[in-house]
Amino acid sequence: FQTVYDRMLADQRDTLALEGPMEVEGRFLTIGLHGSRMKDEANKDLGIVLVFEDLTELIKAQKVAAWQEVARRVAHEIKNPLTPIQLSAQRLRKKYYEKSPDFDAIFDETTNVIVNEVTSLKHMVDEFSKFARLPTPQMAHQSLHDVINEVTTLYRGAHKDIELVVSLDEDLPSLNFDREQLKRVMVNLLDNAIQAMQQKGRVWLSTKYDTKRRRAVVSVADEGVGIAPEDQEKLFVPYFTRKKTGTGLGLAIVRRIITDHDGQIQAGQNQPKGALFTFELPV
Template sequence: GERDHWQEAFELAREARAGAPREVQTLLLRGAALPPDARLLVFDDITEVVSAQRAQAWAEVARRLAHEIRNPLTPIQLSAERLRHKLHDKLAGNEAALLERSVATIVAQVQAMQQLVTEFRDYARLPAAQLQPVDLAALAAEVLVLYGDAQDRGQLSARLTEGLPAILGDATQLRQVVHNLLRNALEAVA
């Protein structure tokens, strides 16, 4: 039989004019079957929530990747410098020059990799907060729309106080925080 309540997310993409970025809008469609043979459909624009989730996922991948690449770099550099220190007095002529060039190359390449990793990590950091007045209750209500099924099943209940003063914050980053809190809460009670 047909489900009484359902939810589906989908993306609408519009080809942009030459030189402009392609526009993608993410919508959440929720529906309910109503008697007799009626349907209720609700569209919610969740583009900013999805965008924030993707940005956070990218930042986490970049952070982990930077950490994994950076970890072996210091031991590599220290090992090369130790070889130079141990073998410097035991080699002469061309062999000593080869050792110096090789160690210098290793150290220079390690430093270049460390700089690259630092730049990569910095690039992937969250953008600077765009502070503006935010109605936190309205923002939370927007995110709660994503959890309509959980609310319908009684797994999630929310009471939002209306009329609170606006806070100064970054709406996109705050949306992600609320989403993470709700997702973590649902996972904790599952």
């Protein structure tokens, strides 16, 4: 209660929402606290309304559902490379017992398949480990524009058929964030945009300072194929991907980082075509 009240007074915010653990009669609950500033017709403060909400069961259900989905997708991703590995081993065994004259060629072909699939499986497991062990953000007060300029400089030099249209709000103040993690967010969103356009087209990157809500708003838009309606709710779920070579963890990691920074991210359609990703961070 005191934290919300003090932050709303210090930052002159109209609204603020926090959630965290609280012990109530020996039980540990997850409580959501929403603060709203009330003003009269003359815009003078009347006070602050605080609403408490018990989120314990909701969050527990969400976590169970999320991990059930993760388990299902992990099982699916592991099963995919196991099939060609099994078929290759069976073929190799069959050719060996048949004393086949082309055994040497079959041996080279099948072991190559096995090595490639095991490499793919190891990459998938490594990516999941990174997602599960994502470190606690090392926060520092710094310029978000410096990170954006650093990342866009790299992409301008590496993608000659990509036009980056960058628009940065000069009024955006410094933020408190983990530099390496926010850089990872920008790289992931730009990679997705470029891949969606088959390495050719325009990408729009912009920042805006929402002074009333004291939020930094960052948008990345492309002119690719866009987001299918049936995929909208699955984009940030671990292991969901439409890419032939993707792990499906990129956007899940992005959302995890933004959430760890007390921010939000959403995806939508760019107009007239393409995808639009927007995330917000507190200032």
